[in-house]
Amino acid sequence: MAANRTHTAIAFVGARKPLEAIQVPTVSPKGDEILIRSQFTASTPLDLHRADGGLLMKSGDIFGSTTVGVVEEVGPSAAGRLQVGDRVFGWAFQEPRYKGHQEYVTAPEWMFGKIPENISSEEAATVSENLITVFNTMATDLGLPTPWPKPENYVPDHANDPILVWGAASSVGQFALQVLRWYGYGQILATASPSHHEYLRGLGASECFDYRDAGIAQKVLAAASRLHQSGANSDGAAEAIPFIIDCIGSRDGSLGPIIRGKIAQTGSVVAVMLPVILTHASPEQVPEYSMDVAEVLGSLGTAASSGITVKGVRTFFVYNNNPFFKEKLPSEIMPALLAQGIVTPQRYRLVEGKNMLEREENALQQMREGGVSGVKLVWRTLNQ
Ligand SMILES: NC(=O)c1ccc[n+]([C@@H]2O[C@H](COP(=O)([O-])OP(=O)(O)OC[C@H]3O[C@@H](n4cnc5c(N)ncnc54)[C@H](OP(=O)(O)O)[C@@H]3O)[C@@H](O)[C@H]2O)c1
Structure with a gap:
């Protein structure tokens, strides 16, 4: 059980200030949520807009919206589509516990899909x-x-x-x-x-x-x-x-x-x-x-x-007026398009660093320097 555990997350302090690695509670899944041990995430231009422009950010907000990892716990009223041990990918950001740039993510099951066997976890991080x-x-x-x-x-x-x-x-x-x-x-x-x-x-x-x-x-x-x-x-x-x-x-x-x-x-x-x-x-x-x-x-x-x-x-706001996308897009459409080869994952560059904070800072710097052309910046979310 996740109760009383904490993990590392990367947080905003202020525009163009160094980011901070903070400890946040690891939240046990309630209702239809799942707890995911994150393995990979992606840095996108939105992270740069936030880090350097402070776009829609306040101090303490956690970065990221892409999570790829393994299901560790399933909430009592989840649909049962995903099981402990499944490799999953998704896009979630609405609550601090949903955010992508942390070691554990707790979010509703419907926001995640199973990664098809032909797709690596790094590749999955380029897609959602x-x-x-x-x-x-x-x-x-x-x-x-x-x-x-x-x-x-x-x-x-x-x-x-x-x-x-x-x-x-x-x-x-x-x-x-x-x-x-x-x-x-x-x-x-x-x-x-x-x-x-x-x-x-x-x-x-x-x-x-x-x-x-x-x-x-x-x-x-x-x-x-x-x-x-x-x-x-x-x-x-x-x-x-x-x-x-x-x-x-x-x-x-x-x-x-x-x-x-x-x-x-x-x-x-x-x-x-x-x-x-x-x-x-x-x-x-x-x-x-x-x-x-x-x-x-x-x-x-x-x-x-x-x-x-x-x-x-x-x-x-994609899900606000589109219940069909909410029901099908992350759970069914995304995995099917990948499994059938209709959509190819993006080419990616694995961003290195001695811990999550350094990887995220390095990814932001690559974007600041204009060094991202045709690739997604992907990095490990194990804090070591
Ligand atoms: N509002 C939304 O719902 C939403 C959703 C997703 C993304 N976005 C925004 O959309 C933007 C793109 O996101 P992304 O993740 O797709 O970016 P990205 O993959 O990081 O974009 C990098 C690419 O941008 C191209 N590029 C840069 N300046 C260009 C220009 N003037 N004309 C044509 N191509 C140019 C470069 O092309 P070359 O390599 O060919 O030079 C480079 O490969 C970001 O600002 C992001 O925040 C908004």
Whole structure:
């Protein structure tokens, strides 16, 4: 039993202050909860937004939302889907005991899935957060259906319309390509560094473009125009690119080119990952963010009357209005997509350090220095 035990967790003290390793109670599972001996977690840009920008953080808050580990105890009213000894993965953050950057996690059973045998624990740590983000973005923000199980011979309404995934080498982008392609979207335009283009085509991109190219907007629009002229698009939509996922959410690096370059036009829906980054964190620079999409659009010179719909993606609320995702996404859909090879885990870099605190600090530093390209930062959650 976990009663009277404590374990190590990594906590926020203040923006750009060194993190702290603290001792917190190891909580025995109540109701439908399970207790997990964590083995691996991931560090994501959100951790950097929090550590350096203090985004939605107060002193003492624990970091992390990805947990991969082994079930150690099962609460009395859990559904019984998971057993002691099962290897599980999931995304949970709503309570301190659910958070990912600690040695033990106690959280509801439904938030976790069994890791398929063909997937290592390190690989599993790359998946949950942004696979869930992609389902949320499609269903909540773009209005693209995500039927499950997918009907045989399913062809979505917009199968042949161009969809732009800006920042496709990001974790969100890689899962977006795979899920969109699996649901039958056949015209996915992607932006990424050229070194990733071949890999991203393998994940589902139809055409790739270098986002640093000064002529990026014209090139993307020309590709969309070729599709329209070929008559391939299904609904004769007037707009060049009806659906755009901005996987980066940078005012000047992604949303700016999409809006100012007129890649988004009347009728386009743009789903942008929040927060919008106004100034990137770096070793020298304090970051700045905005959660107010309308304000950012105003600063880019776009009037509300432009006919472009920009949705700020907030996956934290994914389960609030979607009981189906709550019931199926972590427990059934994620494990099945991995087991069947429909979704490939992201490539990862194992972050080293003598203990959890050092691993987390090292991961944050790698992100600050801009050293993360196409990989997920994964680290061990045993405090030694
Ligand atoms: N609100 C939400 O629900 C939600 C959910 C998930 C993530 N997010 C946010 O979404 C953002 C991405 O998260 P992530 O985990 O996917 O990030 P990530 O994997 O760490 O992103 C790294 C990648 O970003 C790409 N990149 C950087 N600047 C770019 C630009 N200007 N244009 C195109 N690509 C660019 C780089 O591509 P190259 O290697 O090709 O250069 C790099 O591979 C973060 O800010 C995160 O907090 C929000």
